[in-house]
Amino acid sequence: MHEWLDSYEARDWQTTGEGTVRYALVGLGWWTTDVALPAIEGSDLGETTVLVSGSAAKAERIASEHGVEHGTDYDGFHDGDHEGAYDAVYVGTPNATHLEFVESAAELGKPVICEKPMEATVERAERMVEACESAGVPLMVAYRMQTDPAVRRARELVESGFLGEPVSVYGNNSQPLLEMIPNEDQWRLDPDLTGYGTSVMDLGIYSINTTRFLLRRDPIAVQSRLSSVGEPFDDVPDERSSFLLALEDDVHMVSTASQNGYEDTRLQLTGTEGRIELRPAFHGECSLHLARDDRSVSIEHDAFGAEEEMREEFDYFADRVLTGAEIHPDGNHGLTDMRIVRAIHRAGERDASVRLRE
Amino acid sequence: MHEWLDSYEARDWQTTGEGTVRYALVGLGWWTTDVALPAIEGSDLGETTVLVSGSAAKAERIASEHGVEHGTDYDGFHDGDHEGAYDAVYVGTPNATHLEFVESAAELGKPVICEKPMEATVERAERMVEACESAGVPLMVAYRMQTDPAVRRARELVESGFLGEPVSVYGNNSQPLLEMIPNEDQWRLDPDLTGYGTSVMDLGIYSINTTRFLLRRDPIAVQSRLSSVGEPFDDVPDERSSFLLALEDDVHMVSTASQNGYEDTRLQLTGTEGRIELRPAFHGECSLHLARDDRSVSIEHDAFGAEEEMREEFDYFADRVLTGAEIHPDGNHGLTDMRIVRAIHRAGERDASVRLRE
Numbered sequence: 001m002h003e004w005l006d007s008y009e010a011r012d013w014q015t016t017g018e019g020t021v022r023y024a025l026v027g028l029g030w031w032t033t034d035v036a037l038p039a040i041e042g043s044d045l046g047e048t049t050v051l052v053s054g055s056a057a058k059a060e061r062i063a064s065e066h067g068v069e070h071g072t073d074y075d076g077f078h079d080g081d082h083e084g085a086y087d088a089v090y091v092g093t094p095n096a097t098h099l100e101f102v103e104s105a106a107e108l109g110k111p112v113i114c115e116k117p118m119e120a121t122v123e124r125a126e127r128m129v130e131a132c133e134s135a136g137v138p139l140m141v142a143y144r145m146q147t148d149p150a151v152r153r154a155r156e157l158v159e160s161g162f163l164g165e166p167v168s169v170y171g172n173n174s175q176p177l178l179e180m181i182p183n184e185d186q187w188r189l190d191p192d193l194t195g196y197g198t199s200v201m202d203l204g205i206y207s208i209n210t211t212r213f214l215l216r217r218d219p220i221a222v223q224s225r226l227s228s229v230g231e232p233f234d235d236v237p238d239e240r241s242s243f244l245l246a247l248e249d250d251v252h253m254v255s256t257a258s259q260n261g262y263e264d265t266r267l268q269l270t271g272t273e274g275r276i277e278l279r280p281a282f283h284g285e286c287s288l289h290l291a292r293d294d295r296s297v298s299i300e301h302d303a304f305g306a307e308e309e310m311r312e313e314f315d316y317f318a319d320r321v322l323t324g325a326e327i328h329p330d331g332n333h334g335l336t337d338m339r340i341v342r343a344i345h346r347a348g349e350r351d352a353s354v355r356l357r358e
Numbered sequence: 359m360h361e362w363l364d365s366y367e368a369r370d371w372q373t374t375g376e377g378t379v380r381y382a383l384v385g386l387g388w389w390t391t392d393v394a395l396p397a398i399e400g401s402d403l404g405e406t407t408v409l410v411s412g413s414a415a416k417a418e419r420i421a422s423e424h425g426v427e428h429g430t431d432y433d434g435f436h437d438g439d440h441e442g443a444y445d446a447v448y449v450g451t452p453n454a455t456h457l458e459f460v461e462s463a464a465e466l467g468k469p470v471i472c473e474k475p476m477e478a479t480v481e482r483a484e485r486m487v488e489a490c491e492s493a494g495v496p497l498m499v500a501y502r503m504q505t506d507p508a509v510r511r512a513r514e515l516v517e518s519g520f521l522g523e524p525v526s527v528y529g530n531n532s533q534p535l536l537e538m539i540p541n542e543d544q545w546r547l548d549p550d551l552t553g554y555g556t557s558v559m560d561l562g563i564y565s566i567n568t569t570r571f572l573l574r575r576d577p578i579a580v581q582s583r584l585s586s587v588g589e590p591f592d593d594v595p596d597e598r599s600s601f602l603l604a605l606e607d608d609v610h611m612v613s614t615a616s617q618n619g620y621e622d623t624r625l626q627l628t629g630t631e632g633r634i635e636l637r638p639a640f641h642g643e644c645s646l647h648l649a650r651d652d653r654s655v656s657i658e659h660d661a662f663g664a665e666e667e668m669r670e671e672f673d674y675f676a677d678r679v680l681t682g683a684e685i686h687p688d689g690n691h692g693l694t695d696m697r698i699v700r701a702i703h704r705a706g707e708r709d710a711s712v713r714l715r716e
Contacts, residue, residue: 167598168614170528174628223581223711227608240525242610244602250585252600254612256526262633262649270532275620291620353581353709 004162004292008153010305013316015325017044021318024050024086024110026077026101027093028062030181031115036092037066039310045318049085052077052101078104088113088321090142090314094187095195096120102128106135111321113140113314117205117341118334120195125338129331140317140327141334145210147312149304150286154269154276155214162292163271166215169253170268171207173282174261184232188259196345197226197238204241204257204344206282209329209337210267211253214276219245219253219340221355226348230260243344284309362520362650366511368663371674373683375402379676382408382444382468384435384459385451386420388539389473394450395424397668403676407443410435410459436462446471446679448500448672452545453553454478460486464493469679471498471672475563475699476692478553483696487689498675498685499692503568505670507662508644512627512634513572520650521629524573527611528626529565531640532619542590546617554703555584555596562599562615562702564640567687567695568625569611572634577603577611577698579713584706588618601702642667 023040025032025048040046050070053059059071072081078100089105091098091114098119105112112132118125118141132139145151158166177188177198187193188202195201212218224243233239239260245253265282269275274292286309288299320327339356347354381398383390383406398404408428411417417429430439436458447463449456449472456477463470470490476483476499490497503509516524535546535556545551546560553559570576582601591597597618603611623640627633632650644667646657678685697714705712 164620167532167616167619168530168600170530170612170614172526172528172626172628174525176630221709223583223602225581225602225604225610227610229608240608240610242526242602242612244581244583244600244612246583250587250598252583252585252598252614254528254600254602254614256528256610256612256628258525258628261525261628261630262522264628264633264649268530270530270614270616270619270622272534272619275622291622351579351711 004157004160004290008156010149012152013147014319015323016319019045019322021046021088021321022049022086023047023088023090024052024077024082025090025092026052027091028053028058029092032092033062035310036090039308040314042308043311043314043318045322046314050082077101080108083108086110088317091115094193095201096193099124099128102139103131106131106137109135109137111138113142113317115142116209116334116337117195117201118331118338120193122335122338122342125335129335132331138321138327139331140320141329141331142313143209143213143329144309144313145206145282146213146329147316148286148309149312150288150299150301151210151214151278153304154278154288157276157290158214158269162274162290163269163276164273166249166251166269166271168270169211169215169247169251171211171253171255171266172257173203173206173265174256174258175203175263176261177259178232189232189236191235194236196341198233198236199238199241199257199259200243200341200344203259204243204255205337205341206265207255207257207267208245208340210281211247212336214269215247215251217248217251218336219247219356221246221353222340222343222347223353224344224347226345233260237345237348241344241348243347362515362518366514368507370510371505372677373681374677377403377680379404379446379679380407380444381405381446381448382410382435382440383448383450384410385449386411386416387450390448390450391420393668394448397666398672400666401669401672401676403680404672408440435459438466441466444468446675449473452551453559454482454551457482457486460497461489464489464495467493467495469496471500471675473500474567474692474695475553475559476689476696478551480693480696480700483693487693490689496679496685497689498678499687499689500671501567501571501687502667502671503564503640504571504687505674506644506667507670508646508657508659509568509571509636511662512636512646515634515648516572516627520632520648521627521634522631524607524609524627524629526628527569527573527605527609529569529611529613529624530615531561531564531623532614532616533561533621534619535617536590547590547594549593552594554699556591556594557596557599557615557617558584558601558699558702561617562601562613563695563699564623565613565615565625566603566698568639569605570694572627573605573609575606575609576694577605577714579604579711580698580701580705581711582702582705584703591618595703595706599702599706601705
C-alpha cells in the first residue's frame with residue numbers, strides 16, 4: 001500500500017503566495033456568514049471588504065460585527081456601490097438569483113466565484129456564462145470538493161491506476177433539512193428560488209460533480225426516481241431522489257439524496273483492482289478508505305494537514321485571479337452539472353432514460 | 359445506543375434440538391464440497407449420507423474422502439438410488455438444472471433446499487414451486503443471509519424503529535469471478551446454464567433479497583443498466599449491472615454488481631433517524647455499523663457468536679423439516695426474486711422502467 005501513498009503534495013495548484021483579493025460577499029445567509037466569511041478571514045490571499053444583503057441595515061450590522069469596511073443592499077450592489085473597495089465577488093444567494101448578481105459583477109469587470117448549483121435552470125446558467133465571457137471576466141463555480149486535499153489525493157490515486165479500471169460509483173448525500181433550518185418556507189423548498197428541485201440540486205450535485213472530478217468522466221445517459229412524501233416538500237418533486245448515471249467508458253454510477261434523512265455523505269469508487277471510499281465525503285471532513293489486493297487503510301481528514309475546505313477554495317480562486325491563470329471548475333464545467341440535473345428531473349418525470357448531448 | 363442493542367437472541371427460530379435430517383447433496387462444485395458439506399458436518403441437526411454428481415466415480419471418490427456413505431450420478435438420483443438413505447435434498451447445481459433435481463426429489467417425497475437463484479427463468483421456477491406443492495413437499499430457497507445472526511439482528515433493529523422511516527438503500531456485490539474460477543467456459547457465463555445473466559442473478563440477488571428480508575418491502579418498479587465490456591463476458595448481458603428499485607412505501611433502492619470487480623459486499627440502509635450498514639455484507643462475515651443521533655457503533659461478526667452461516671441455514675431447514683413448521687424463504691418468496699431479476703433484465707434491454715405486478 002505504501003507505494004500508493006508517498007507522493008502527496010498539498011496545494012499542488014498554488015502558483016503565487018503574494019497579493020490580496022478583496023471580496024464583496026453577496027447574500028448573507030448562514031453559509032456566507034458562518035462558513036465563507038471566516039474562510040476568507042483565514043485565507044492567505046483573500047480579504048472581505050464589502051457585504052451585500054437584501055437589507056442595507058443587516059449588511060452594515062454584520063459588517064461591523066466582523067470588522068468588514070462596507071455594507072450595502074442588493075440595489076446598491078447593482079448600482080456599483082463601493083466598487084473601488086473590492087476586486088472580486090462571491091455570490092451565495094438562493095439559486096434563482098445568482099444570475100442578476102453575476103451579471104452586475106461582470107458589468108463591473110469583477111471576477112466571480114458563484115455558489116453551486118449555478119442557477120435555477122440551464123438557460124439562466126447559460127446566460128451567466130455568456131455574461132462573464134462577453135465581459136471577459138473569470139467565473140468560478142464554488143465546487144469546494146475540488147480543492148479538498150483528500151479529494152485531490154483520491155484523484156491522484158485514480159490517475160495512477162489504484163482502482164484498475166473504474167467499474168462503479170455510489171454516492172449518497174442525505175440531511176435532515178428541516179432540523180437544520182426549522183422553517184418550512186425556506187428557499188430550498190420554493191421552486192421559484194431553488195429551480196428544478198431540492199435534493200438533486202442541493203445534495204445530489206455533490207456526488208455528481210465529485211465523481212466527474214475524480215474520474216474525469218461525464219455522464220452520457222441518466223435514469224432516476226424522484227419523490228416527495230412529506231407535506232413540507234409538496235412544492236418540490238424530490239424530497240428523495242435516486243439516479244443511475246451511465247458515465248463514459250461504461251462506468252455505472254448510482255446515487256441517492258434526501259433532504260429528509262439521517263445525515264450521511266459518502267462516495268465509493270469500485271474498480272477492477274481496488275476501492276476508494278470517501279466517508280464522510282462532502283461536509284469538510286472528507287476521509288479516505290482505501291483497499292487493494294488484500295490490504296486496506298483509512299486516512300482521516302486531519303492527516304492531509306487539511307485547511308478548512310472553503311479556505312482552500314478561496315485561495316485557489318484568488319491565486320487564479322492574481323495570476324490570470326485558467327480556473328478549472330469554470331462556468332462551462334458548472335453548466336454540464338446543470339444539464340445533468342435537468343436530465344435527472346426529466347428522467348424522473350418521464351419514468352424513462354434521458355440521454356445527455358455528448 | 360445501548361437500549362437498541364440489549365435484546366438479541368441467537369437462533370430465535372429454533373424450535374427443536376432433537377432429530378437428524380440426512381441429506382443427499384446434488385452437484386459437487388466447490389460451493390457444495392467446500393462450504394455446504396462442512397456446514398452440514400458441523401450442524402446440530404444434519405448429516406450428509408449421499409453425494410450426487412455428473413460422474414458416479416467423482417461422487418464416490420468425494421464421498422469416501424469425506425466419510426459419506428453413498429455416491430451416485432445424476433441418472434442414479436433420478437432413478438431413486440439410495441432413496442432410503444436420505445431424508446432431504448440439497449440442490450447446488452448450475453441454475454438451469456435445478457428444476458429436474460427438485461422434480462425428482464418431489465416425486466420421491468423428499469423436502470428440498472435449493473440454491474438461489476431458483477432457476478434460469480421465472481417459468482422454470484414456477485414449475486419448481488408447482489412440483490413441490492403438488493407433491494406436498496417443503497421447498498426452501500437457500501438464502502443464507504436470512505439465517506445470518508447479524509442480518510437477523512439488523513432486522514430486529516429496523517422493526518424496532520432504529521432507522522425511523524426507511525428512506526434509501528444501497529447494495530453492492532462485486533467479485534473478480536475469473537480470478538476466483540479461472541475458466542472462461544464456466545457455467546456462470548453460459549446463458550444456457552445461468553439464465554438471464556450473471557451479475558444480477560449471481561450477485562445482485564443478495565442485495566435484493568437481503569433488503570426484502572430486512573425491510574419487509576418488495577419492489578414495485580425497476581430501472582437498470584447492464585453491460586458487458588470484457589470478451590469473456592460476451593455471451594451474458596451483465597458483466598456489470600446497476601439498478602434502481604422503487605420499493606413499497608416509496609423507499610428508494612440503488613444497487614450495483616459486477617463479476618469483474620474488486621471484491622466488495624455491502625448493504626446500507628438510511629432512514630429519517632438513523633443508518634444501518636452491513637459491511638462486509640454477503641460472504642459469511644457480516645458486520646454491522648450503526649449510527650443514530652450523534653452516536654455510531656460497529657459490531658463485528660464474531661460478536662454475534664456467529665456460527666458459520668451455512669450451518670445456521672441447514673439447521674434452520676432441518677428444524678422445519680423435523681417439526682413440519684412453515685419455512686420462510688420458500689418457493690414463492692424465491693419466485694418474487696426471479697421476477698425482479700427478469701424485470702431488471704427487461705428494463706436494461708428496453709432502457710425503460712418496468713413495473714412488477716403488485
